[in-house]
Amino acid sequence: MTEVLFNGLAGRLEGRYHQSENPSAPIALVLHPHPQYGGTMNNKVVYTLFSCFQNLGFSVLRFNFRSVGRSQGTFEDGPGELSDATVALDWLQSVNPEARQCWIAGYSFGAWIGLQLLMRRPDINNFIAVSPPANEKDFSFLAPCPTSGLITQGCADEIVTPSSVTTLVKRLNTQRNVSVDYAMIEGADHMYNNHLVDLYKTAGHYIIDAMKKKTPTKKRRGRRRKSELEDGTEDETLLLENESETDDFDDVDDTPLDDEDEE
16 A cells, blocks of 8 residues: 555645556545544545455555645535545546546545546446435435446434435436445444444445446345355455454544554
């Protein structure tokens, strides 16, 4: 994992980046939760998503929005952070010109920003939105949603109401040629405490399945069964099964990491 710095419209942006050995590997950008409530690129959920993409062969970037960590600028509650995400995606694509697919993933506030970016960038092929704040933010801009994706929600979320996310998913799935999978993770709160491995496996199974598809098929709900992953994905499935043995993600600190804390 490499520390990276790149220029945003409000100044320098700080990130952590993993480069795949395969020049044509897919790329993914992961966005963190609300900066004014302690959200950083080192948030446990963000790190879980980052690790999942990394372990499945992606080149993947996570970064701090403006005003967070060593990223410069002032929090703007939407427009500025969307600008930051746009610059970050441009940087990621510039160092991976042969990438065959482009994904966006975000958690809470980061999911809201990520889905806005999705609407502006037809080069994004798929998305993962973890606990999008549908009870607080306006998602009417997803009209229509340009591509299929995965939305996850904790059943015990005390910040984002599960019913609001369910309503959002139902609305998106009324659109043609778009299939939004919905994974409700039993017992998970907003921080996914003690359920990060569940989130990792849910996201990983979705990524494996989506990468095998060229066009959307019938709409699906919830997690994939192991039997649905066995055709041609033995290595990836084994990877996900091994990750379930320990909840290493719970050891990730939400505070910004110093250089010596990253490998």
